[in-house]
Amino acid sequence: MSVAQNIRAAREYHNYTQRYVAARLGISTTAYSKIERGASMPGLARLRDIAAILHTTAEALVARQMPAVPLAEALQTLAEEVRLLRQTIHDKLGPLPQ
Structure with a gap:
């Protein structure tokens, strides 16, 4: 799975909306959607923020398969x-x- 797919899978696992995660990150839903579609790759700091919101690690999000x-x-x-x-x-x- 790609980073984008892992992020989406983790978000869906927790039944979070894109709007919720985007708000926690302080970005627009459109910007967050681009991350999940793979149109935009978050930097390491942003990836760690996403991981924290999704109760996982940045390492897990970049792994080929999510735990x-x-x-x-x-x-x-x-x-x-x-x-x-x-x-x-x-x-x-x-x-x-x-």
Whole structure:
């Protein structure tokens, strides 16, 4: 997927409108639409702003494929897996040192 397609997919995932994202960026809906169509490529600072609004990273937006889940969900899942692993170790070996 292109950067433009990744941006659009992330926006649609959150059910945000182009108008909403454009307003958060302080640009016109037309200017934002050009970014999603690939007619305009945002600079790094603007890309980071877009990523923050869409709860992802600039790196994810420029990757060939978007992660299957947003970063926040992935981190939450990882934290739960760590908790379960700690519980398993505790059950087998006793309390872990802090």
